[in-house]
Amino acid sequence: MLRVAEIFRSLQGEGLFAGTTSLFLRTTGCNLRCWFCDTPYTSWEPEGHQRPWKDVLEELLADDCQHVVITGGEPLLQPNLVPLTHELQAAGRIITIETAGTVYRPVAADLMSISPKLSNSQPPVERSARWAARHASQRCKRPVLHRLIAEYPAQLKFVIDQPADITELEEFLDAPPPLPRDSVWVMPQARTNAEIIAKSGWLIETAETHGFRYSSRLHIEMFGNVRGR
Numbered sequence: 068m069l070r071v072a073e074i075f076r077s078l079q080g081e082g083l084f085a086g087t088t089s090l091f092l093r094t095t096g097c098n099l100r101c102w103f104c105d106t107p108y109t110s111w112e113p114e115g116h117q118r119p120w121k122d123v124l125e126e127l128l129a130d131d132c133q134h135v136v137i138t139g140g141e142p143l144l145q146p147n148l149v150p151l152t153h154e155l156q157a158a159g160r161i162i163t164i165e166t167a168g169t170v171y172r173p174v175a176a177d178l179m180s181i182s183p184k185l186s187n188s189q190p191p192v193e194r195s196a197r198w199a200a201r202h203a204s205q206r207c208k209r210p211v212l213h214r215l216i217a218e219y220p221a222q223l224k225f226v227i228d229q230p231a232d233i234t235e236l237e238e239f240l241d242a243p244p245p246l247p248r249d250s251v252w253v254m255p256q257a258r259t260n261a262e263i264i265a266k267s268g269w270l271i272e273t274a275e276t277h278g279f280r281y282s283s284r285l286h287i288e289m290f291g292n293v294r295g296r
């Protein structure tokens with residue numbers, strides 16, 4: 068079974084494949100609770116249904132879209148992602164998995180799109196003391212992160228809320244063993260186009276100074292933060 072929130076066609080909005088028409092499988096359920104989560108229906112208030120993974124596979128293969136993006140929530144929490152992704156790859160689909168990089172599974176993936184969470188994602192204790200503590204202890208699993216990077220083509224996307232976050236990002240990358248800087252993208256923490264515009268100026272400059280790549284969030288620019296787009 069797979070717990071599925073939604074399946075939809077849209078444009079990939081972030082990173083290496085930005086602008087690529089893709090079929091999205093969004094699983095529901097997450098082991099983290101970022102305060103800025105833009106899909107709370109997969110984390111804070113998880114929705115969705117358990118579906119046989121072969122039925123999900125059939126629905127995905129019924130669409131001829133070459134790129135399949137598996138996102139969440141945290142998709143790697145779902146054990147049946149392993150056979151599903153291997154079947155998809157055998158059928159010629161190009162698979163991106165979007166993960167926070169805290170869970171390992173031997174999935175098939177052409178791009179592991181990892182968004183490690185910095186301390187700026189921490190939910191306030193007032194919102195949930197239980198989740199604040201759990202988020203703090205779970206958000207960084209460095210051995211998992213290194214394993215994913217070693218076994219898959221990978222990009223690292225960091226959500227940046229304010230300039231001070233860059234100092235923490237540098238420390239995170241340099242902690243031994245260091246992470247590959249040429250795979251690093253920085254993206255504005257934004258759920259509206261106005262927030263993207265407000266942050267993109269300084270973040271583009273900062274990315275250039277530090278040797279990172281900047282990624283916007285095309286799907287928000289084009290559609291707003293709406294479900295199923």
Ligand code: SF4
Binds near residue numbers: 097098106110140141
């Ligand atoms: S890891 Fe992603 S899905 Fe989970 S709470 Fe954070 S932003 Fe939401």
